[in-house]
Amino acid sequence: MSGLLGRVIGELALDSASERVGDGVHVIDLSDRWCLQDGRLNGGYQLSVALRALAAEVPLPDPVVASASYLRPAMPGPARVLTSVVRAGRRLATGTARLVQGGPDGAERDVLRLEATFADLAASPAETVDLTAPRDLPPFAECRTFGGEDAPPDIASVGRRMRYGVAEMPGWTRGTPSGDPRAEFWFAFADGSDATLLDLAFVVDGAAPVVLELGRGSSTVQLTVHLREHPAPGPLACRTVTQHLSHGLHEEDVEVWDARGVLVAQSRQLALLL
Amino acid sequence: MSGLLGRVIGELALDSASERVGDGVHVIDLSDRWCLQDGRLNGGYQLSVALRALAAEVPLPDPVVASASYLRPAMPGPARVLTSVVRAGRRLATGTARLVQGGPDGAERDVLRLEATFADLAASPAETVDLTAPRDLPPFAECRTFGGEDAPPDIASVGRRMRYGVAEMPGWTRGTPSGDPRAEFWFAFADGSDATLLDLAFVVDGAAPVVLELGRGSSTVQLTVHLREHPAPGPLACRTVTQHLSHGLHEEDVEVWDARGVLVAQSRQLALLL
Numbered sequence: 001m002s003g004l005l006g007r008v009i010g011e012l013a014l015d016s017a018s019e020r021v022g023d024g025v026h027v028i029d030l031s032d033r034w035c036l037q038d039g040r041l042n043g044g045y046q047l048s049v050a051l052r053a054l055a056a057e058v059p060l061p062d063p064v065v066a067s068a069s070y071l072r073p074a075m076p077g078p079a080r081v082l083t084s085v086v087r088a089g090r091r092l093a094t095g096t097a098r099l100v101q102g103g104p105d106g107a108e109r110d111v112l113r114l115e116a117t118f119a120d121l122a123a124s125p126a127e128t129v130d131l132t133a134p135r136d137l138p139p140f141a142e143c144r145t146f147g148g149e150d151a152p153p154d155i156a157s158v159g160r161r162m163r164y165g166v167a168e169m170p171g172w173t174r175g176t177p178s179g180d181p182r183a184e185f186w187f188a189f190a191d192g193s194d195a196t197l198l199d200l201a202f203v204v205d206g207a208a209p210v211v212l213e214l215g216r217g218s219s220t221v222q223l224t225v226h227l228r229e230h231p232a233p234g235p236l237a238c239r240t241v242t243q244h245l246s247h248g249l250h251e252e253d254v255e256v257w258d259a260r261g262v263l264v265a266q267s268r269q270l271a272l273l274l
Numbered sequence: 275m276s277g278l279l280g281r282v283i284g285e286l287a288l289d290s291a292s293e294r295v296g297d298g299v300h301v302i303d304l305s306d307r308w309c310l311q312d313g314r315l316n317g318g319y320q321l322s323v324a325l326r327a328l329a330a331e332v333p334l335p336d337p338v339v340a341s342a343s344y345l346r347p348a349m350p351g352p353a354r355v356l357t358s359v360v361r362a363g364r365r366l367a368t369g370t371a372r373l374v375q376g377g378p379d380g381a382e383r384d385v386l387r388l389e390a391t392f393a394d395l396a397a398s399p400a401e402t403v404d405l406t407a408p409r410d411l412p413p414f415a416e417c418r419t420f421g422g423e424d425a426p427p428d429i430a431s432v433g434r435r436m437r438y439g440v441a442e443m444p445g446w447t448r449g450t451p452s453g454d455p456r457a458e459f460w461f462a463f464a465d466g467s468d469a470t471l472l473d474l475a476f477v478v479d480g481a482a483p484v485v486l487e488l489g490r491g492s493s494t495v496q497l498t499v500h501l502r503e504h505p506a507p508g509p510l511a512c513r514t515v516t517q518h519l520s521h522g523l524h525e526e527d528v529e530v531w532d533a534r535g536v537l538v539a540q541s542r543q544l545a546l547l548l
Binding site (some may be wrong): 064065067069071072086087091092095096110113115117119121124125126127128129130131132157181214221223224226228229241242243244245246247249250251263266268270272 | 339340341343345346360361365366367368387389391392393395398399400401402403404405406416451455495496500502503515516517518519520521522523524525537540542544546
């Protein structure tokens with residue numbers, strides 16, 4: 001929703017905003033509105049928190065690649081983000097962030113480690129060559145939508161934060177996994193806010209893993225996302241695919257296009273089959 | 275080349291081996307046999323050095339994902355690798371490594387930062403589901419080969435370390451870029467040694483960037499590689515594709531299969547167009 005007063009600040013941005021309390025050190029009360037069914041926080045929300053804190057420290061505006069290792073479950077409640085700028089060049093700047101939280105014994109430990117490189121996208125002409133495969137997804141207005149306020153009462157809280165649009169409901173949601181770990185869907189924040197470049201780091205880990213179509217669940221080990229362009233207002237078209245499972249691990253690739261059809265993000269994660 | 279005495283230790287393993295001199299600290303004299311045309315060291319060789327040092331510190335044997343930021347050029351000569359294990363669990367263990375080298379003013383600075391997660395592949399059944407697209411590559415024996423000792427005298431030293439097999443020579447090598455940034459080729463070390471799991475982190479950044487088919491050169495900013503299986507002896511089938519260029523940046527994906535046709539590695543890098 002863009003109005004005369006500019007972009008509405010979305011609830012992801014609000015819930016991901018930390019307070020800088022010292023040299024590169026940020027504090028935050030992690031929100032319980034981005035939880036999975038088991039009470040742990042969604043990985044995309046954790047990444048959003050760490051990347052936003054780092055963005056406040058790095059002298060270039062646009063994260064172009066962010067790479068995160070998920071080390072331990074993150075839970076709602078107090079946490080800190082410890083950031084460090086490791087190189088600040090003219091075209092690129094790189095920094096790291098650790099999301100740390102007290103464990104059962106009270107001692108602080110890393111839950112997520114992030115490294116990200118920033119640029120100034122406006123400083124280089126878009127000059128786009130795009131060879132990504134076309135989507136097979138009806139317009140958002142013609143799709144069946146689910147999630148958001150329509151979600152069933154027992155859904156994880158993160159499921160209320162966004163709405164999906166699909167040509168037909170995924171097999172796994174009907175108890176009949178399709179056997180084909182691919183999906184195309186529209187993504188929109190349930191609060192009506194438009195996704196920003198930073199929000200895309202959440203979007204690529206916001207949906208359920210597509211290995212659910214193989215009857216399996218999974219948990220992210222490592223995720224790398226390339227943030228390629230500021231998205232235009234409107235819903236985002238997403239394509240998710242898993243091509244290889246072995247030794248209890250699988251990759252998942254996500255591509256995201258904005259409402260104009262411009263590729264805005266590409267991600268790949270390695271995840272552990274549950 | 276596997277013989278009665280087991281695997282031959284390849285020159286990559288020899289030239290990437292560092293000496294542990296203290297708690298997590300390794301020293302190495304970076305070899306000039308893995309250089310690009312301009313005298314800088316190939317990114318895959320740098321990654322190989324850092325990952326091997328880290329592998330010596332982490333309590334699980336097999337790197338399954340390695341993610342590296344390339345911060346400054348690395349040159350032949352003395353360097354150090356500073357490693358740290360950040361989490362050692364039962365199934366997964368994660369560590370970081372910094373490849374540091376003296377700059378023009380003599381002060382040591384980061385040239386590469388690596389984070390990698392290790393597992394024990396043998397501890398989980400292979401149980402493979404593979405949906406990767408079939409290759410369109412003739413058998414190695416029917417391919418035209420180049421590189422290795424046959425390489426022209428003015429080639430970069432890294433080009434002598436490996437041989438490629440192709441159905442036909444890439445357009446860019448003949449001065450006529452094809453306009454299609456895709457390639458399929460066989461990879462083999464020129465010394466006849468077989469690639470190990472660790473070597474795959476070199477293989478995915480060992481070849482020339484496929485954007486040369488668009489008449490452009492490039493330099494790696496960040497590379498993430500998933501190491502999925504120990505390769506069988508023999509040459510490796512590789513597929514490289516770039517799908518999106520914009521704002522002076524592009525991604526490059528590489529898939530690697532061993533001689534049995536088993537997927538052994540998947541990588542994606544973000545690179546700066548030159």
